[in-house]
Amino acid sequence: MTKPRPEPAGREARLSRASAGRFSLYLRHLERFEQEGLTTVSSSQLGEALGITHAQVRKDLANLGHLGQPGIGYPTHELIWALRRRFGIDREWAVVVVGVGNLARALLRYRGFRDQGFRFAALFDADTRKVGQRAEGLEIMAMERLGEIVRSTGANLGLVTVPAEAAQTVADALVAAGVRGILNFAPIVLRLPAEVSLVNVDLAIQLEQLAFLVHLAGK
Amino acid sequence: MTKPRPEPAGREARLSRASAGRFSLYLRHLERFEQEGLTTVSSSQLGEALGITHAQVRKDLANLGHLGQPGIGYPTHELIWALRRRFGIDREWAVVVVGVGNLARALLRYRGFRDQGFRFAALFDADTRKVGQRAEGLEIMAMERLGEIVRSTGANLGLVTVPAEAAQTVADALVAAGVRGILNFAPIVLRLPAEVSLVNVDLAIQLEQLAFLVHLAGK
DNA sequence: GGATGTGAACGACTTCACAGCG
DNA sequence: CGCTGTGAAGTCGTTCACATCC
Numbered sequence: 481m482t483k484p485r486p487e488p489a490g491r492e493a494r495l496s497r498a499s500a501g502r503f504s505l506y507l508r509h510l511e512r513f514e515q516e517g518l519t520t521v522s523s524s525q526l527g528e529a530l531g532i533t534h535a536q537v538r539k540d541l542a543n544l545g546h547l548g549q550p551g552i553g554y555p556t557h558e559l560i561w562a563l564r565r566r567f568g569i570d571r572e573w574a575v576v577v578v579g580v581g582n583l584a585r586a587l588l589r590y591r592g593f594r595d596q597g598f599r600f601a602a603l604f605d606a607d608t609r610k611v612g613q614r615a616e617g618l619e620i621m622a623m624e625r626l627g628e629i630v631r632s633t634g635a636n637l638g639l640v641t642v643p644a645e646a647a648q649t650v651a652d653a654l655v656a657a658g659v660r661g662i663l664n665f666a667p668i669v670l671r672l673p674a675e676v677s678l679v680n681v682d683l684a685i686q687l688e689q690l691a692f693l694v695h696l697a698g699k
Numbered sequence: 700m701t702k703p704r705p706e707p708a709g710r711e712a713r714l715s716r717a718s719a720g721r722f723s724l725y726l727r728h729l730e731r732f733e734q735e736g737l738t739t740v741s742s743s744q745l746g747e748a749l750g751i752t753h754a755q756v757r758k759d760l761a762n763l764g765h766l767g768q769p770g771i772g773y774p775t776h777e778l779i780w781a782l783r784r785r786f787g788i789d790r791e792w793a794v795v796v797v798g799v800g801n802l803a804r805a806l807l808r809y810r811g812f813r814d815q816g817f818r819f820a821a822l823f824d825a826d827t828r829k830v831g832q833r834a835e836g837l838e839i840m841a842m843e844r845l846g847e848i849v850r851s852t853g854a855n856l857g858l859v860t861v862p863a864e865a866a867q868t869v870a871d872a873l874v875a876a877g878v879r880g881i882l883n884f885a886p887i888v889l890r891l892p893a894e895v896s897l898v899n900v901d902l903a904i905q906l907e908q909l910a911f912l913v914h915l916a917g918k
Numbered sequence: 919g920g921a922t923g924t925g926a927a928c929g930a931c932t933t934c935a936c937a938g939c940g
Numbered sequence: 941c942g943c944t945g946t947g948a949a950g951t952c953g954t955t956c957a958c959a960t961c962c
Contacts, residue, residue, distance in 0.1 A: 495915075498953060504907040508886065522921065531888055534921090535955055542923060550922040551962040568914025569907065582805035589801065590903055592886075598906060637909060661913040663906055667727065667811075669750055677912035679905050684809055686900050687817060687882055688723040688788065690856060693896035694880040695787025696719075717931060741943065754933055757944060769944045770940040 495566075499540045505530050506540070507563050514556045522553035574601040574635040576659070578650045579642030580610055580620050583665060587639065588616040601633040606646065623653070630657035640664045714785075718759045724749050725759070726782050733775045741772035793820040793854040795878070797869045798861030799829055799839050802884060802902075806858065807835040820852040825865065842872070849876035859883045 509529040513521050523537040530537070541547065541554065544562040548554045564570045577584050580603050588600060603620045605611060611622045621629060629635075638654035640647055640662055647666030654662060661677040664670050667685070672678055728748040732740050742756040749756070760766065760773065763781040767773045783789045796803050799822050807819060822839045824830060830841045840848060848854075857873035859866055859881055866885035873881060880896040883889050886904070891897055 496953065500911060500915075501908065503911065504904045507907075524921085529888065533955065535924095535957095536953090538922065539924085539954080546923080548922050549962065550960070551920050553921065567907070567911050569910060573910050575906070582801045582808065586801035586805060587902060592903055593906065596903075596907060598910070636913065637906070639906070660917065661909045663909045669748065675916065677909060677916050679909040679912065681900070681902065681905050683806060683900065684811055684815070685723045686898050687794070687812065687856070687858075688726075688786070688815060689720065690880045690882050690896060690898040691788060691792050691817070692719060692722065692786050693898065694855065696714075697894065697896050698879065715931065743943085752933065753943090754935090754946095755931090758932080758946085761945065765945080767944045768940070769938070770942050772943065 495543050499543065502530065502532070502540060503563055503567055507560065507567070510556055510560045510563070514560065518556055520553045521556050521559070523548070525553075569597040572597050572599060573637050574599050574633055575637045575639055576600075576602045576604065576626075576630055576633070576635045576654075577639045577641065578604045578623075578626070578654070579640065579646070580605045580615050581641060584639070584641040585615055587641070588618075598637075601635045602629050604629075606642070623650075626653050627657040630654070630659060636660045638662045640666055640670075642666060644668045714762050718762065721749065721751070721759060722782055722786055726779065726786070729775055729779045729782070733779065737775055739772045740775050740778070742767070744772075788816040791816050791818055792856050793818050793852055794856045794858055795819075795821045795823065795845075795849055795852070795854045795873075796858045796860065797823045797842075797845070797873070798859065798865070799824045799834050800860060803858070803860040804834055806860070807837075817856075820854045821848050823848075825861070842869075845872050846876040849873070849878060855879045857881045859885055859889075861885060863887045 506526065509526060510521065513525070523534040523541070527534040527537045538548070541559070544559070544566055547559055547562060561570075575598055577588070577600060584603070600616075600618060603615055603618050604623050604626050605620050606623050608622070610620050613620050636659060638659040638661070640650050640654070642650050644666045647664065647668055648670060651662055651664070651670045651672060655672060655676050659676065661679070662670065662672065664678060664680050665683065667682050670678060670680075725745065728745060729740065732744070742753040742760070746753040746756045757767070760778070763778070763785060766778055766781060794817055796807070796819060803822070819835075819837060822834060822837050823842055823845050824839050825842050827841070829839050832839050855878060857878040857880070859869050859873070861869050863885045866883065866887055867889060870881055870883065870889050870891060874891060874895050878895065880898070881889065881891065883897060883899050884902065886901050889897060
């Protein structure tokens with residue numbers, strides 16, 4: 481049974497889910513600012529970049545401690561590292577991908593994952609014709625080896641890009657293998673133990689969402 | 700300049716954005732329930748399926764008028780159609796796709812789009828080697844023809860799956876061609892006129908998000 | 919002056935709890 | 941009795957406004 485908000489909380493000062501959801505955006509823009517040579521950035525600059533208010537930015541960043549200097553702004557480099565620490569991407573994440581279709585291939589190609597501390601450790605597919613082939617430099621493994629390989633590589637995240645019918649089974653296997661988080665692209669509600677984190681991305685729903693917004697706007 | 704909440708509102712009884720965001724989930728589960736032969740469904744059943752409380756379900760569905768019957772529940776079929784009407788998928792949406800990579804191919808393959816009233820009208824790519832090839836039964840067109848074809852097909856939604864550098868240019872072209880909504884997969888903040896709706900899907904961020912949740916959970 | 923940090927006001931969403939109907 | 945619809949309360953997130961500091 482999945483409670484609406486399982487979400488176990490960390491120790492540090494309470495951090496809202498909404499604010500957490502913007503952290504990777506801050507990071508991305510800060511990295512750009514740093515590359516452009518800005519040693520310091522203001523809440524207004526960040527707000528402009530993310531499309532939110534400066535007050536919001538300050539509230540979010542207050543979670544990281546008092547990094548800002550009145551009259552000046554935030555030191556870009558320090559802020560980036562404070563975010564990374566808080567974020568957990570100062571360590572490395574090993575990711576396994578289950579279901580090697582077009583979507584998985586698109587994700588494997590995404591540049592920037594490696595920079596952000598993500599490493600693809602292994603690929604799996606139930607289709608025996610795909611097993612043994614390579615995708616983006618990694619060999620595709622048979623599903624039977626999932627448990628073994630997740631354990632031996634110490635993978636902690638699983639990416640599920642299989643059809644809806646197979647998703648729960650795959651998720652169960654990943655959990656059994658000891659994965660700590662699952663990124664699910666299948667259009668179903670996965671049932672997971674509370675200690676395993678879950679992020680859902682439902683592409684079909686996004687398009688429906690858009691149609692809905694247009695529908696509402698067009699009156 | 701993009702205000703945090705441009706969102707022009709519809710006429711009917713005010714509908715919260717959060718509740719709107721669940722509509723496609725309701726629809727999906729209701730269709731499943733109907734297939735399973737349930738002519739009637741309760742707020743608890745729906746809540747269980749979506750992972751939210753029954754009170755929440757009733758609040759959401761109250762927007763559609765008084766469809767529920769105390770002691771009984773909601774008539775499945777009527778509810779589905781009430782949702783569809785409210786949703787705008789009782790009409791057809793023509794979608795053009797710009798940037799035919801793996802991600803676009805994955806989306807083109809998504810079953811269910813057609814059932815939900817979406818039709819892929821045309822594909823475009825800047826890569827001249829791809830132009831003329833076919834993907835999922837549609838010919839890939841040169842970017843130059845975008846305006847012309849959007850207009851002739853009456854396409855109202857655009858799906859942007861190009862690299863970040865090209866995304867704003869593509870979006871501008873789509874807007875100029877008269878598209879009413881854009882589903883953007885590029886990891887940048889698009890600047891659009893307020894009358895064009897926008898939904899962003901940033902896949903890289905979802906993985907970071909997951910890492911973050913795991914990080915927080917693991918204390 | 920320009921920018922941060924933050925209490926207080928505000929607004930949005932969710933849950934509670936219960937009246938009322940079938 | 942079961943289940944809906946809905947005010948009221950509660951929770952969460954955002955914006956305002958201003959004291960404070962460089």
